[in-house]
Amino acid sequence: MSHTATTENKASVAQNIGRIARKQSNQSACGTDLAEPTWDFDRIPGYGPGASARDIIPLNAPTQGTLPAEYREASDEELHQRIQAAKDTLQDKLVILGHFYQRDEVVQLADYVGDSFQLAKAALAHPDAEAIVFCGVHFMAETADMLSNPNQHVILPNLAAGCSMADMANIDQVEDAWEQLVEIYGDEADAEGRVPLVPVTYMNSSAAIKAFCGRNGGIVCTSSNASTVLEWAFERGQRVIFFPDQHLGRNTAKAMGISLEDMPLWRPNLPLGGNTEDALERAKVILWNGFCSVHKRFTVKQIEQAREQYPDVRVIVHPECPMDVVDAADESGSTDYIRKAVEAAPAGSTIAIGTEINLVQRLAAEYPQHTIFCLDDVVCPCSTMYRIHPGYLAWVLEGLVAGEVRNRISVDAAVAEPARVALERMLAALPAVRS
Numbered sequence: 191m192s193h194t195a196t197t198e199n200k201a202s203v204a205q206n207i208g209r210i211a212r213k214q215s216n217q218s219a220c221g222t223d224l225a226e227p228t229w230d231f232d233r234i235p236g237y238g239p240g241a242s243a244r245d246i247i248p249l250n251a252p253t254q255g256t257l258p259a260e261y262r263e264a265s266d267e268e269l270h271q272r273i274q275a276a277k278d279t280l281q282d283k284l285v286i287l288g289h290f291y292q293r294d295e296v297v298q299l300a301d302y303v304g305d306s307f308q309l310a311k312a313a314l315a316h317p318d319a320e321a322i323v324f325c326g327v328h329f330m331a332e333t334a335d336m337l338s339n340p341n342q343h344v345i346l347p348n349l350a351a352g353c354s355m356a357d358m359a360n361i362d363q364v365e366d367a368w369e370q371l372v373e374i375y376g377d378e379a380d381a382e383g384r385v386p387l388v389p390v391t392y393m394n395s396s397a398a399i400k401a402f403c404g405r406n407g408g409i410v411c412t413s414s415n416a417s418t419v420l421e422w423a424f425e426r427g428q429r430v431i432f433f434p435d436q437h438l439g440r441n442t443a444k445a446m447g448i449s450l451e452d453m454p455l456w457r458p459n460l461p462l463g464g465n466t467e468d469a470l471e472r473a474k475v476i477l478w479n480g481f482c483s484v485h486k487r488f489t490v491k492q493i494e495q496a497r498e499q500y501p502d503v504r505v506i507v508h509p510e511c512p513m514d515v516v517d518a519a520d521e522s523g524s525t526d527y528i529r530k531a532v533e534a535a536p537a538g539s540t541i542a543i544g545t546e547i548n549l550v551q552r553l554a555a556e557y558p559q560h561t562i563f564c565l566d567d568v569v570c571p572c573s574t575m576y577r578i579h580p581g582y583l584a585w586v587l588e589g590l591v592a593g594e595v596r597n598r599i600s601v602d603a604a605v606a607e608p609a610r611v612a613l614e615r616m617l618a619a620l621p622a623v624r625s
């Protein structure tokens with residue numbers, strides 16, 4: 191395995207996957223069908239090829255109809271030109287948002303590139319844009335819809351672009367868990383006025399879970415502000431239940447000095463989440479049994495191999511990685527943290543990164559003065575984000591040019607209102623960070 195700069199890390203992830211499929215590269219990908227046009231695997235229920243392919247997709251997960259042949263058959267160049275032409279026509283009526291983990295072919299055409307929260311903020315900064323096209327996944331488009339002006343249309347180019355982690359906590363399971371916990375803890379505040387339990391959800395969750403948190407005195411967090419949000423929650427509550435990413439919850443709480451024994455895992459299909467009443471009484475943070483299939487791929491062994499190959503390597507991983515990986519790394523932080531760390535690194539640095547491959551390869555291309563590589567040598571993009579093929583982007587944009595809004599994501603007011611409360615609590619908890 192070689193991590194030095196190669197043709198591979200100068201090409202886009204999609205181009206690399208194509209080279210792997212044609213056996214023109216020594217690298218490997220986590221799913222050979224990733225090289226197929228996305229509409230081929232969009233017909234199959236599931237999360238598509240890649241690391242999350244084995245996760246159980248909810249029965250009611252949105253699906254995408256077949257894209258018209260003119261988009262499926264168009265070359266990359268033609269799609270690029272058609273998207274650009276639609277942008278030129280729509281001008282300020284349109285904002286295209288591209289997530290850090292999105293394909294290069296799409297990111298090149300985005301007006302803003304960032305994490306889900308930065309992109310929702312970018313949408314807020316354009317109250318006059320009639321259409322916000324969110325090139326990310328479903329929960330991100332929902333958040334943008336809830337934070338944007340009611341007259342704006344938020345569009346997800348491919349409705350099948352969900353998130354396996356967000357789908358790991360559904361509202362019925364969450365309400366059932368809450369009922370069981372309220373039965374144990376009651377609802378009386380302690381002498382300091384702290385309620386027994388505060389729900390906290392990661393941004394990577396459905397609007398329904400955010401609304402649940404809003405209704406029950408809870409809050410939303412991102413990977414950049416999780417510890418500040420947990421502090422907010424502990425000022426108001428004796429315990430926290432953290433949805434849906436156990437790793438972000440565990441890594442954050444551990445760094446705050448909470449012991450692992452006080453962080454039971456809640457398995458939604460088991461009574462009491464698979465815990466004893468005693469363990470739940472002692473708990474400080476109850477971790478929902480969810481994870482990101484992309485970040486779960488990173489291992490301590492990969493870090494050891496990187497250090498063997500480059501003794502001076504700096505290892506930075508995302509906090510969605512398992513705890514042993516975060517502990518073995520030199521640093522951990524959000525995508526924004528990783529970007530800034532690379533930007534500030536002295537020229538000639540060697541940096542191994544544990545996060546989604548599209549972001550890592552883009553950083554490697556943007557900072558050729560460093561040696562930057564992904565800890566996982568198997569090319570494995572977020573397979574749901576990858577579903578935003580330029581063909582879908584061209585289709586929704588040309589729809590807008592023709593006066594037709596395709597794939598609008600609209601959160602019901604009964605859900606959006608309490609979800610906004612939870613989001614606003616986060617904003618109020620973090621004015622200095624997010625202003």
Ligand code: SF4
Nearest residue numbers: 353354355482484572
């Ligand atoms: S990288 Fe993981 S958490 Fe992010 S959208 Fe993909 S599956 Fe979901």
